[in-house]
Amino acid sequence: LAKTTQPISMDSYEGQEVNITCSHNNIATNDYITWYQQFPSQGPRFIIQGYKTKVTNEVASLFIPADRKSSTLSLPRVSLSDTAVYYCLVVTPTGGGNKLTFGTGTQLKVEL
Amino acid sequence: DSGVTQTPKHLITATGQRVTLRCSPRSGDLSVYWYQQSLDQGLQFLIQYYNGEERAKGNILERFSAQQFPDLHSELNLSSLELGDSALYFCASSTGQGRTNEQFFGPGTRLTVL
Numbered sequence: 305l306a307k308t309t310q311p312i313s314m315d316s317y318e319g320q321e322v323n324i325t326c327s328h329n330n331i332a333t334n335d336y337i338t339w340y341q342q343f344p345s346q347g348p349r350f351i352i353q354g355y356k357t358k359v360t361n362e363v364a365s366l367f368i369p370a371d372r373k374s375s376t377l378s379l380p381r382v383s384l385s386d387t388a389v390y391y392c393l394v395v396t397p398t399g400g401g402n403k404l405t406f407g408t409g410t411q412l413k414v415e416l
Numbered sequence: 417d418s419g420v421t422q423t424p425k426h427l428i429t430a431t432g433q434r435v436t437l438r439c440s441p442r443s444g445d446l447s448v449y450w451y452q453q454s455l456d457q458g459l460q461f462l463i464q465y466y467n468g469e470e471r472a473k474g475n476i477l478e479r480f481s482a483q484q485f486p487d488l489h490s491e492l493n494l495s496s497l498e499l500g501d502s503a504l505y506f507c508a509s510s511t512g513q514g515r516t517n518e519q520f521f522g523p524g525t526r527l528t529v530l
Contacts (some may be wrong), residue, residue, distance in 0.1 A: 347521025406459040
């Protein structure tokens with residue numbers, strides 16, 4: 305399983321764009337990059353998944369360079385409710401689903 | 417609301433006891449996963465079932481066991497409980513098909529061992 309490295313914490317203000325970068329140097333050819341969000345005492349929630357280049361959905365964008373050794377989750381115009389832990393995962397697709405290996409995550413704190 | 421339900425929400429028990437945690441996956445999801453989250457260990461994958469069969473094992477202790485029933489609900493059995501087993505236990509489900517790694521997590525069961 306590819307190991308991921310991400311900052312332990314980040315601070316931002318409401319209305320700012322937040323970029324969280326994750327390093328995954330030993331990512332394999334078939335691996336996907338996936339990000340989850342977790343609020344205290346709740347289960348993680350899927351944010352976005354990508355393989356290469358850029359992926360965008362209604363809540364975030366994911367940028368993956370050509371070598372795929374890192375990725376950046378971009379949250380546009382954050383609000384107080386985006387304060388949470390964000391996990392970067394590298395997942396290898398397998399038949400019947402995938403087990404997720406969570407790292408320590410990045411604690412994002414958004415202030416007024 | 418993820419569509420995954422877990423019961424009970426809270427469980428308080430004593431060391432040496434046995435408990436059963438229950439999970440109902442989202443309608444149509446064939447894969448069920450169990451995770452343990454504690455302050456010192458973080459979020460750890462325990463075990464995965466797909467359509468009734470065990471598919472993957474993580475850091476699950478021998479005192480713990482799980483199964484997935486024909487109606488796809490799953491149970492996690494924890495026995496000979498120790499203080500260190502106190503944690504949040506999450507169940508997640510996914511379709512188990514395709515390339516998405518999206519798992520839907522339930523609200524969790526908070527286990528306190530006294």
